[in-house]
Amino acid sequence: MPGLEGRVAFITGAARGQGRAHAVRLAREGCDIIAVDICADIPTMTYPNASEADLAETVALVEKEDRRIVARKADVRDYAGLKAAFDEGLAEFGRVDIVIANAGIIRLGDEEDLLAEWQDVIDTNLTGVYHTIRAALPAMREAGRGGSIVITSSTAGIKSSPADQASGLAYMASKRGLVGLAQSLAGHLAKEWIRVNTIHPTGVMSGMTMNEAMAKQFEQAAASGDNMIAGMQNALPIEMLQPEDIANAVAFLVSDEAKFITGIAWPLDAGFTVR
Numbered sequence: 001m002p003g004l005e006g007r008v009a010f011i012t013g014a015a016r017g018q019g020r021a022h023a024v025r026l027a028r029e030g031c032d033i034i035a036v037d038i039c040a041d042i043p044t045m046t047y048p049n050a051s052e053a054d055l056a057e058t059v060a061l062v063e064k065e066d067r068r069i070v071a072r073k074a075d076v077r078d079y080a081g082l083k084a085a086f087d088e089g090l091a092e093f094g095r096v097d098i099v100i101a102n103a104g105i106i107r108l109g110d111e112e113d114l115l116a117e118w119q120d121v122i123d124t125n126l127t128g129v130y131h132t133i134r135a136a137l138p139a140m141r142e143a144g145r146g147g148s149i150v151i152t153s154s155t156a157g158i159k160s161s162p163a164d165q166a167s168g169l170a171y172m173a174s175k176r177g178l179v180g181l182a183q184s185l186a187g188h189l190a191k192e193w194i195r196v197n198t199i200h201p202t203g204v205m206s207g208m209t210m211n212e213a214m215a216k217q218f219e220q221a222a223a224s225g226d227n228m229i230a231g232m233q234n235a236l237p238i239e240m241l242q243p244e245d246i247a248n249a250v251a252f253l254v255s256d257e258a259k260f261i262t263g264i265a266w267p268l269d270a271g272f273t274v275r
């Protein structure tokens with residue numbers, strides 16, 4: 001991909017799944033990486049987050065591509081901690097060209113504590129994305145070289161699925177909210193050649209989906225046809241995407257080949273939203 005050699009990408013949720021795939025793919029294209037991940041569980045979730053060992057594996061994979069990486073344990077909900085982690089990466093590499101605001105969560109399963117479940121999803125998926133962009137944007141603007149910001153939304157950010165539980169509703173609301181955030185920033189930053197886009201993946205094989213809680217959701221959907229994932233199906237005959245499929249699209253989107261693309265909401269969804 002043209003224009004990626006020597007650039008620096010700041011990626012959240014980089015310990016596994018799509019975040020790791022972005023780190024490895026962009027390293028292969030010649031980028032150095034500032035990676036953060038919470039590496040800890042959030043009590044209202046029903047599946048585990050990534051671990052420190054997962055983040056160490058991302059470090060090893062990036063280094064295997066002969067690129068450098070600064071990887072820190074940080075929670076996107078905590079602006080001060082996130083900014084400190086980003087600043088360490090900035091001090092090491094001296095620049096930031098790409099931001100991939102990817103960290104995100106959902107609770108799979110029945111509602112138990114509606115206020116906490118709503119808040120954790122909103123704080124991570126919406127406020128956390130704002131924190132991520134806000135931490136990196138001043139350095140990107142001051143450098144005057146332009147840049148590319150990619151926000152990981154979901155098909156849920158385009159097409160809502162029936163839901164009545166706090167976490168599922170917060171997921172839909174946060175992922176749709178990201179589109180507004182991206183569009184406002186895209187309009188404002190365009191004159192500085194800073195591009196802002198959202199991506200909207202359908203089901204991807206990652207820690208969020210390949211776990212016991214999701215297996216239970218599939219069983220429940222098959223038995224009763226009545227839960228958040230019942231009725232979710234792609235138009236193309238492919239059940240789930242791989243993290244690398246999303247990373248391939250993002251490598252294009254942050255490259256100079258996509259230099260005219262800003263303010264879009266790009267479905268990476270095997271036709272999910274037109275079905």
Ligand SMILES: NC(=O)c1ccc[n+]([C@@H]2O[C@H](COP(=O)([O-])OP(=O)(O)OC[C@H]3O[C@@H](n4cnc5c(N)ncnc54)[C@H](O)[C@@H]3O)[C@@H](O)[C@H]2O)c1
Nearest residue numbers: 013017018038049050075076103104154203204206207208
């Ligand atoms: N997997 C899917 O089917 C799917 C579909 C559409 C969109 N998405 C979105 O893609 C993004 C990446 O998810 P994934 O599929 O790779 O799942 P994943 O659970 O494997 O990866 C998410 C990563 O974010 C980290 N994380 C969670 N909370 C954090 C926090 N507060 N601070 C920092 N890091 C945190 C986790 O430890 C994990 O490493 C998410 O925003 C998710 O909502 C996923």
